[in-house]
Amino acid sequence: MKFFEDCEIGSRLVLGSHTFTREAIIDFAQKYDPQPFHLDDEAAKRSHFGALCASGWHTAAQWMRAFIDRQKRDVAEASAGGAPVAKLGPSPGFKDLHWLKPVYVGDTITYATEVKDKQTSKSRPQWGLLFAHNTGTNQHGDLVLEFESVVFVERRTV
Template structure:
């Protein structure tokens, strides 16, 4: 979608994705090897009482599902960053996650025929409890036809 195709308040939703203990531990072993992500015995005795997913894994998992919706498609030029990342609740093995994504802002740069689309992600588990929220800014191409 070109930035002109987006509108403030527009909503998208990812399908639910399943979190397995194996993928949680594999991701964490490589990218976030804290004991409550990789060591079952210690995690069982932790505040969480089990292995939990890295917050960065959770972001990546729902981002991938959003990309699979092909909303941005070939009009995506790239990301500018993420803001206000909040991990609200732990994500456990066997949790299902889905994201409600809302367009919160569109800033056009007509001189470069593109715009910045701000998206707000609200990620919920199977109990409809929010586990993660964040904003991200994405640069999106404008329409291919230039008006004179």
């Protein structure tokens, strides 16, 4: 994880990809979003989606999974090289979450984050606030998910 001072506005990071399976779509829906078009092939065919599709929350949760996995890889790599690793703090939230297209069985979504702005925290000077635009894009190049987020990132110097 980079320190706040090392994060550059405009930098984009591909977090990873995930392929949605029928089983995973149904499993997530049974637990968290039991809509017929997430649970049953025939019901999904009759819906406006036309086929079984993932919950938007499932699509968003996989963005978070990709973010955490990428963070763990980056921390392990930096630690192995003896480099200091910045702490990631809490997120004050996100906004403008949009599910732009359905995610169907077999779709592979590639997740990314791009730094849009940053500012030092007035109330917590050891932290900076990083503002990002986050996306999920399917294998056809279609944007299926986007949202804006903010997170506290440790500063190297105070």
